[in-house]
Amino acid sequence: MARKKAAAKARGTRATGKKSARRARSGADTVRFEAVLTAHSGKSMFAPEAVLDSESLAEYAPARGRGKRAAHVLERLGFRVHHIGRYSISGESPRALWEKVFSTKVEKRRQAFSDTHPELGEVEYLSHVADVPFRMPADLESLVDRAYPQRPPMFFASPLPPRVAYHHLEVPADVAMVLRAAPMHTEGVTGAGVLVAMVDTGFYRHPFYTWQGFGYRATLAPDATRVEEDENGHGTGEAANIFSCAPDIEFIGVKMGGNPTLAFKAASDLHPAVMTNSWGYDLPGLSTLPNSLRPLEAAVIEAVRDRGITVCFSGGNGHVSFPGMMPDVISVGGVYAHEDLANGDFDLEASDYASSFDSQIYAGRHVPDLCGLVGMRPAGVYIMLPVSPGSTIDAGLAGGSFPGADETAAGDGWAVISGTSAASPQIAGICALLRQVEPGLSPPLVKSLLRASARDVTKGQSAMGQPAGEGHDGATGAGLADAAAACRLARSVQVRSLGSVPGPR
Amino acid sequence: MSIPTVSADIEPQPGQARAAARALRNRGFRVLDIGAWVSVDGPRTLWVQIFGVDFETHARPATEGIASPGSYARPRPGSVQVPADLAGVVKAVSFIEPPEFFAGH
Numbered sequence: 001m002a003r004k005k006a007a008a009k010a011r012g013t014r015a016t017g018k019k020s021a022r023r024a025r026s027g028a029d030t031v032r033f034e035a036v037l038t039a040h041s042g043k044s045m046f047a048p049e050a051v052l053d054s055e056s057l058a059e060y061a062p063a064r065g066r067g068k069r070a071a072h073v074l075e076r077l078g079f080r081v082h083h084i085g086r087y088s089i090s091g092e093s094p095r096a097l098w099e100k101v102f103s104t105k106v107e108k109r110r111q112a113f114s115d116t117h118p119e120l121g122e123v124e125y126l127s128h129v130a131d132v133p134f135r136m137p138a139d140l141e142s143l144v145d146r147a148y149p150q151r152p153p154m155f156f157a158s159p160l161p162p163r164v165a166y167h168h169l170e171v172p173a174d175v176a177m178v179l180r181a182a183p184m185h186t187e188g189v190t191g192a193g194v195l196v197a198m199v200d201t202g203f204y205r206h207p208f209y210t211w212q213g214f215g216y217r218a219t220l221a222p223d224a225t226r227v228e229e230d231e232n233g234h235g236t237g238e239a240a241n242i243f244s245c246a247p248d249i250e251f252i253g254v255k256m257g258g259n260p261t262l263a264f265k266a267a268s269d270l271h272p273a274v275m276t277n278s279w280g281y282d283l284p285g286l287s288t289l290p291n292s293l294r295p296l297e298a299a300v301i302e303a304v305r306d307r308g309i310t311v312c313f314s315g316g317n318g319h320v321s322f323p324g325m326m327p328d329v330i331s332v333g334g335v336y337a338h339e340d341l342a343n344g345d346f347d348l349e350a351s352d353y354a355s356s357f358d359s360q361i362y363a364g365r366h367v368p369d370l371c372g373l374v375g376m377r378p379a380g381v382y383i384m385l386p387v388s389p390g391s392t393i394d395a396g397l398a399g400g401s402f403p404g405a406d407e408t409a410a411g412d413g414w415a416v417i418s419g420t421s422a423a424s425p426q427i428a429g430i431c432a433l434l435r436q437v438e439p440g441l442s443p444p445l446v447k448s449l450l451r452a453s454a455r456d457v458t459k460g461q462s463a464m465g466q467p468a469g470e471g472h473d474g475a476t477g478a479g480l481a482d483a484a485a486a487c488r489l490a491r492s493v494q495v496r497s498l499g500s501v502p503g504p505r
Numbered sequence: 506m507s508i509p510t511v512s513a514d515i516e517p518q519p520g521q522a523r524a525a526a527r528a529l530r531n532r533g534f535r536v537l538d539i540g541a542w543v544s545v546d547g548p549r550t551l552w553v554q555i556f557g558v559d560f561e562t563h564a565r566p567a568t569e570g571i572a573s574p575g576s577y578a579r580p581r582p583g584s585v586q587v588p589a590d591l592a593g594v595v596k597a598v599s600f601i602e603p604p605e606f607f608a609g610h
Contacts, residue, residue, distance in 0.1 A: 201606065222537040223512065223546055234606045259512035259601045262537050262544045279604040292599035295514040295542040314607040321607070380608075393608065421608040 031098040031106060031126050033079075035089045035147040037062035037070055044145055045087075061086060070143035077101055077137070089144075095126055098149075104134040106149060125151055159211035161384040161414045166402040167339045168416050169373065169383045172212065175244035178337045178346055178373060179426060181483035184433055189487055191246025191432035197272040198242065198425065199263045200235025200279070203253035204228055204388035206413060214243045215251055221266045223257030230255075233391030237415060238278050240385050241372070241422050245429025245483060246436075261296040268303040273435045275303065276312045276428035278421035282319040287360040289322070296323060304328040310435070310443040312428045314420035315368040316355035317380065318463035324367055324420075325359040330431070330447050331367045332424040334374025335457050335480040336382070350460030350468040350475035353380045354420050357464055369447060370454045370478040372423025377463075381406050382418035389413040430483045437487050440495035449493070451478035453485035510535075511549050511560075511578050512601040514542040518594055525594040532591075542599075549578055555591075556598060559584035565603075577603055 036045065040063040045052060052060070067084045074081055074089065078097050083090040099105055106126040126149050128134065136144060161170060169175055176182040184190075203218035205228050210216075216239065220227050230236045235253055242251065252270060256263035260279065267275055281293060289297060300323050303309040313324040315333045324331045334354025338347035350356075351374040359365040375382025381403055387394045390411045397417065398410035406416035431446050441449070457476045461467045466474030517525040526536045526543045533551050538544040552558040563579040580600055587595050 222544075223510075223535075232606070234608055238608065257512075258510060258546060258603075259514075259537065259544055260604045261514060261542075261601065262512075265538055265540065265544075278608070279606045281602070282605055291597065292514070292602065294516075295544075295599065298541055316605075317607050319605060319607065321605075417608050419608040421606060424607075 029095045029126070030092050031095055031149045032092045033090075033098070033147050033149050035070065035074065035091065036145045037066050037087060037089065038143060038145045040066075046146055066143055070140065073139050073143060077140075098126075101137055102134050102147070105129040105132045109151075111151070125149070127151065158413065159207040159386075161386075162408050162412055164384070164402070164407045164416065166381075166407070168381070169337075171240040171383065171385060172244035172247060175241060175373060175383065175426060179245060179430065179481055179483050180485070181245040181430060181433065183484045184487050185247065189433050189436055191249035191429065191436055193248075193250065194246070194274065194432040194435045195250045195252065195270070195272040196242055196246070196274045196276065196428055196432050197252050197254060197267040197270055198235065198239055198276050198278075198428075199254045199256055199260065199267050200238065200277075201232040202227070202230030202235050202255045202388070203239065204230040204233075204236040204391075206236055206386040206388065208240065208386035209243075212243065212247075214247060215249065216243075216253070217251060218253040218255060219266075221254055221256050221259070221263035223259055223262055224255045225257070227255055230388045231391055233387030233393035233415065234278070234421065236391075237385035237387040237393065237417060238421050238425050241383070241425035242276065242429040242432075245426055246432040249429070249432045261299055264296065264303075265299050268299060268307060268309060271307055272309060273439075274310045274312070274428050274431045276425045277323070278314045278419075278424050280313060280316060280319070280321040280324050282316065283322050283325075283361070284320045285360075286320075289361050293322060297326065300326055301328055304443050308442060310428075310431045310441075310446045312424045312431065314424040317353055317419045317421075319355055320357055320359075321355060321367065322361070324355075325357075325362055325365055327362050327365050328443070330427060330443075330450065331369045331477075332420055332427045333368025333371040333462065333476055334418070334420050334423050335371040335476055336376050336460070337373060337480075345455060348455065348457045348459075348480055349376075350457055350462055350473075351375065351380075352377050352461055352463055353418070354423070354462055355464060356462035356466045356475050356477075366474070366477065368420075368477040370427070370451050371457070371476045371480050372420070372426035373418065373480075374420055374423050375418040376403070379404055380418040381416045383422050384414060384416050385422070387413060387415045393417060427481055430481055430486060433483055433487055434490045437490045438493060438495060441490065441493070442495075445493065445495075449486050449489050450481060453482050453489050454479035455482050455485075509549065509578075510546040511552055512544070512546040513552075514544055514599045514601065515595055516542055516597040516599065518596050521594040525591075528591055528594050552580075555588060557584065557586045557588075 039060045045060045079093045081091045110122045254267040312330045334351030395410040397406040462475040468475040534545040534547040559581045560578040564576045
């Protein structure tokens with residue numbers, strides 16, 4: 001049933017995509033151009049001997065005021081000017097005007113909207129006809145060196161996921177539905193106004209986020225560079241899980257450099273309501289925390305206890321994960337929802353890909369607290385997520401067949417992944433819903449509400465072999481998150497400061 | 506091409522965080538954050554020169570995590586020595602290892 005709904009949704013989305021391609025075609029009688037200004041040096045960047053680099057670029061700069069004068073003339077001639085740049089003017093004009101002013105001819109050409117999505121059709125654009133003269137009018141001759149119609153770009157990553165034939169979940173709709181966040185969205189509980197921070201590998205500006213209208217922003221840790229590059233693809237993809245549960249959050253991704261503690265502190269310094277972290281350290285067999293991780297431990301404690309930030313960490317994929325094992329955090333494990341229904345819910349099973357364990361470092365601490373959605377062995381291929389095209393994850397899972405690979409193309413900007421890396425941001429999104437419903441909730445109370453409202457998962461076992469069973473269990477903790485039930489519970493909670501609680505008699 | 510750097514958190518002597526940061530910066534380290542610990546990074550050669558660190562290259566198996574680098578510099582146990590002229594401000598050095606990313610792979 002979930003699959004049918006997902007397919008119907010996907011069909012609807014694809015129809016929207018075709019409309020966008022048609023919109024592009026309707027603009028094919030407009031020339032979108034760049035007019036390069038004449039340089040003060042008299043040199044032309046189009047000369048055969050011209051080499052543009054950081055040292056020579058200044059030689060091709062126009063004289064002061066030339067851009068404005070050229071824009072004025074272009075507008076007087078009937079062109080629409082969008083932007084006056086240092087070296088060129090961006091604008092557009094009707095085809096007939098272009099051909100008349102420059103005594104030239106343009107012709108329609110076509111190219112694929114996306115070479116990885118041929119079903120999206122083609123876009124048309126206007127380009128000069130070869131060997132037809134082009135004459136600069138006299139009043140532009142001293143101002144504009146050359147002017148060229150601009151060809152539309154090829155979109156290497158589509159906002160639409162590719163089709164695959166096996167059971168999987170799509171973002172945002174399927175994840176929101178299975179975690180029961182969708183009913184809250186219809187009530188206006190969408191995470192609006194709640195700041196959620198995510199520390200990860202980078203945050204590529206995937207068109208998925210733009211087309212969905214999500215508030216997807218990123219910044220750098222002090223030792224990181226190139227904020228929008230995500231060579232790995234991990235951060236770009238996993239962030240979609242948060243928006244699935246809380247589409248209207250204020251999101252800030254923090255790209256980490258060599259020191260993840262520094263990135264965590266940078267995110268914490270923004271004082272978000274919620275932080276999510278799909279990373280950690282594997283510490284099997286250790287009963288004391290290595291000194292090298294004490295700073296990270298301190299930073300997590302400061303965030304939760306001193307700043308009141310609800311901090312989620314992945315519990316690991318067979319890892320004995322730190323900081324996922326810290327008592328202060330919400331430790332997130334994995335449950336797999338089959339496509340069939342059973343007893344009024346999806347057929348739920350503990351993911352054999354996700355961790356569960358008792359910490360030897362923090363006495364009495366069991367991982368996980370509760371679960372999000374995670375796939376099964378061998379590779380956790382489960383949720384279709386947008387990643388940077390050609391990234392490690394995009395390429396790494398391509399080229400094979402399910403369940404060992406995801407059957408998407410290596411450079412299409414989509415990958416079917418999960419792990420508890422997906423589960424932690426899902427739970428973070430639900431935390432944002434809770435904070436919208438009741439802004440005064442403390443981190444421990446958020447955790448209690450999530451656990452108290454979770455759905456029991458009674459079958460399957462974790463990566464460590466702990467079984468699921470009636471009630472709280474080793475494999476899934478309290479079970480699979482239920483966003484709607486958690487929000488209902490949050491509405492009934494009366495937040496009280498310690499000062500307002502009557503003392504003992 | 507940028508020189509690979511090694512990151513570490515410095516535990517300062519009590520009340521000496523800013524003094525430690527200043528001293529490390531003066532020796533060529535990049536100070537990234539000053540809090541309970543001082544986060545710094547610097548070229549591997551600088552760590553060898555100032556703290557006498559004996560690094561080994563640690564290879565991480567591909568199965569440990571999809572985002573983990575193939576290898577990284579890790580100090581051999583007991584090879585870090587705080588020099589006498591920094592001992593008044595630096596108590597200990599903790600080197601940063603790259604984390605696991607818990608995606609499916």
